[in-house]
């Protein structure tokens with residue numbers, strides 16, 4: 001897909017997510033908007049995986065470690081045809097499989113996440129299995145920067161470096177915010193680039209809301225014999241002016257006025273990209 | 276209308292009060308201060324907050340080190356993470372090493388509803404109950420939460436407290452009637468001796484409501500509030516079993532290993548008492564609001580009433 005088409009899709013995914021959260025009155029708004037570009041790129045350009053090949057053992061795999069940003073994932077999966085769009089009307093309703101964190105009851109979702117600090121280790125296991133079976137699929141995982149405080153992340157990072165898992169790409173949604181405020185003041189995890197490099201990763205830093213940079217780095221070959229860590233600088237709440245860089249929007253639901261203003265802003269972007 | 280109060284708010288107010296008198300009182304958080312309703316504490320005592328970041332295991336271990344060196348830490352985290360992610364730290368650093376750490380599990384049971392099983396704590400009682408040297412509480416209303424916190428602020432014992440998210444109705448007239456001491460159960464209401472319903476925490480109000488419904492049907496129940504799951508009030512349970520041969524337990528927990536199991540274990544040697552356990556079945560929990568889920572599993576007052584009618588038949 002060309003870059004402008006991907007940008008348009010990401011904007012549409014933001015809109016669908018904004019609508020879904022407003023409808024259900026629950027969701028991780030800021031967290032979803034932050035990684036909308038990355039998740040859109042993965043499913044529409046980067047990964048060798050389609051709804052038809054989802055059970056193929058050679059498919060690329062994606063584990064969303066920051067499981068709370070599930071609304072954007074649901075919308076990207078529905079758009080890509082993993083399940084009917086209309087299913088998402090049941091999001092967070094009684095007896096719906098579309099709950100507030102990813103579960104593998106849903107077509108397209110590999111593993112159940114939501115407890116932070118599991119995704120990288122799960123991905124190490126999947127990437128190691130590829131090595132053991134001599135398969136050439138790739139494994140992607142997306143973590144938060146606040147999530148980096150979990151010790152399990154670093155246990156997994158050590159294993160990834162130890163096994164030279166060059167088929168593993170870990171992405172950090174580096175929006176510098178978590179629930180209680182700036183990550184730097186809640187529990188400083190910096191310097192992340194140097195830490196991952198020291199754990200044996202090939203570290204690449206990008207603007208994680210720039211589709212061109214996302215696609216370039218995620219499709220680049222990895223000849224380093226190391227797992228890759230992408231430190232993706234993002235803006236939490238990206239695309240909704242009043243939610244951007246606001247910790248309070250982590251899981252806020254818009255009021256009626258905010259909702260309309262958000263719709264207007266997103267539709268302006270979509271209009272510009274549709275030309 | 277009965278008063279309702281969020282237990283998290285009560286714990287925060289009491290902790291501020293305790294911290295006013297004792298500089299060693301600390302709140303230890305893992306990016307959980309907002310969910311734990313601790314912002315007023317942070318404003319009142321910013322230097323008595325220890326933020327650990329999203330690292331629940333470390334929060335328990337660091338708290339144990341703080342306790343070892345004279346501090347009185349209260350660790351606040353979602354009950355699911357505190358008792359699952361950090362369980363070895365709870366077992367080894369807190370209970371086994373006898374560290375004066377109070378573990379406050381917030382949004383316990385099914386409180387997080389549609390956020391799913393990662394966020395539910397429906398096994399926490401089973402696992403914490405099997406660890407020696409750990410008291411276990413689930414305050415049932417505002418007054419009990421106050422009494423409990425006043426006790427915890429000066430007690431040297433390791434303890435786990437599980438609270439929920441929603442506001443709870445006030446069931447007791449005052450603090451003294453709500454909480455006397457660990458291992459002392461309360462008889463919340465007593466309509467007679469056809470059946471005894473044993474509950475704690477969030478399910479106590481439901482048990483009470485069921486007792487009222489039963490009374491209207493001519494079935495006379497007493498409602499027992501255990502107050503502490505550990506230590507368990509064996510004497511009161513014996514007294515209840517002397518009076519009635521049907522005991523029903525109600526808990527926001529798996530059917531396995533929780534409050535019902537504790538009561539059944541305590542009474543089984545007598546051989547004269549029937550215990551029916553109401554709780555979450557051994558299956559993935561259905562998605563829904565807490566009320567919808569309680570209803571689905573027959574844990575609301577009307578369903579409990581129906582079950583008891585059936586068991587008495």
Ligand SMILES: Cc1ncc(C[n+]2csc(CCOP(=O)(O)OP(=O)(O)O)c2C)c(N)n1
Nearest residue numbers: 031114115116144145146147177178179306
């Ligand atoms: C083990 C665990 N602890 C706590 C939480 C609660 N929680 C959900 S999201 C979140 C903050 C995540 O911040 P960050 O990793 O920076 O992700 P962002 O949403 O900012 O992208 C927390 C603490 C959780 N889901 N899992």
